[in-house]
Amino acid sequence: MTHSVLQTTHTEQTQPILGWREWVSLPELNIEHIKAKIDTGARSSALHAFAIEPYRKAGQRWVMFAIHPQQNNTDIIIECHAPIKDRRMVSDSGGHKQRRYVIETSILLGSAIITAEMTLTNRDSMLFRMLIGRTSLNDRFLIDPSASYCQGKPSSSSTL
Numbered sequence: 369m370t371h372s373v374l375q376t377t378h379t380e381q382t383q384p385i386l387g388w389r390e391w392v393s394l395p396e397l398n399i400e401h402i403k404a405k406i407d408t409g410a411r412s413s414a415l416h417a418f419a420i421e422p423y424r425k426a427g428q429r430w431v432m433f434a435i436h437p438q439q440n441n442t443d444i445i446i447e448c449h450a451p452i453k454d455r456r457m458v459s460d461s462g463g464h465k466q467r468r469y470v471i472e473t474s475i476l477l478g479s480a481i482i483t484a485e486m487t488l489t490n491r492d493s494m495l496f497r498m499l500i501g502r503t504s505l506n507d508r509f510l511i512d513p514s515a516s517y518c519q520g521k522p523s524s525s526s527t528l
Contacts, residue, residue, distance in 0.1 A: 383507075383508065383509055383510045384477070384478055384479075384480055384508075384509050384510070384518075384519065385509070385510045385511075385512050385515070385518045386406050386477065386505075386509045386510070386511050386512070386518055386519065387406065387511075387512055387513075387514075387515035387516040387517055387518040387519075388405065388406055388511070388512075388513045388514075388515070388516060389403060389404065389405050389406065389496070389516050389517065390403075390404055390406060390477060390478075390500075390516075390517060390518065390519050391403055391404075391517060391519065391520065391521055391522055392404045392475050392476060392477050392498065392500070393475075393476040394415075394473055394474070394475060394476075395474055395476060396450070396473045396474050397446070397448040397450065397473055398446060398448070399435070399437055399446055399448070400522070401437065401522040402435075402437045402497050402498050403439065403496055403497065403498070404496060404497075404498040404499065404500050405495070405496040405498070405499050405500070406500050406505070406511055407499050407500065407501055407502075408501075408502045408505065408511055409502075410461070410499055410501035410502065411501050411502060411503055412458060412485065412486075412487055412501045412503060412504075413484050413485065413486045413487070413498070413499060413500045413501045413503075413504045414458075414468075414486065414487045414488075414489050414491065414498065414499045414501075415435065415486045415487070415488055415489075415491075415497070415498050416435055416436065416489070416490065416491035416492070416494070416497040416498065417433035417434065417435055417448075417488035417489065417490065418433065418434055418435070418436075418490055418492075419432075419433060419434045420432075420433045420469060420488055421433070422452060422469070428451055428452075429451070429452040430449060430450065430451050430452060431449070431450055431451075431452050431469050431471065431488065432447065432448070432449050433447075433448055433469075433488055434446065434447050434448070435448060435497065436497065437497060438497075439495065439496070439497060450471040450472075450473060451471065451472075452469055452470070452471065453470045453471055453472045453485060454469075454470040454485075455467060455468065455469055455470065456468060456470055456487070458487050458489075460489075466489065468487040468488055468489050469487070469488045470485050470486070470487050470488075471485070471486055471488065472484070472485050472486070473486060475500070475504070477509070477519055478518075478519030478520065479519075480508065480509070482504060482505075482506075482508060484500070484503075484504035485503070485504070486504075
């Protein structure tokens with residue numbers, strides 16, 4: 369019986385490490401801080417949204433929506449506007465299908481900025497206002513599921 373040994377070499381880490389939850393910013397939507405769940409089991413990313421209203425601007429399809437960026441705080445409301453990239457059927461974690469608007473926006477994760485598609489859905493019943501799925505992460509980060517907030521927390525004076 370022969371055994372092969374997998375040998376790995378330690379190379380300089382070039383990918384930032386993310387925990388299972390991180391504070392992120394969505395600068396194009398004027399969202400300074402929102403807690404996001406990093407979910408490699410989910411294909412797409414989702415943002416909590418309500419009062420979702422499509423409209424036309426200069427011949428393009430746009431969507432207006434509002435968010436509560438803080439968990440358990442409905443007093444803070446941020447109104448957002450974004451071009452509609454698509455409208456797709458998406459299955460949630462319970463297998464329920466829902467047609468959702470899709471937008472594309474920048475996400476600031478620590479010092480990294482990524483552009484990602486995001487579906488808009490009401491996540492009131494969910495613990496996190498935002499979920500970042502594996503297609504948005506796309507081999508740009510290493511995920512440590514035992515860690516939280518590897519990219520830091522917002523300062524208390526700027527916390528939403």
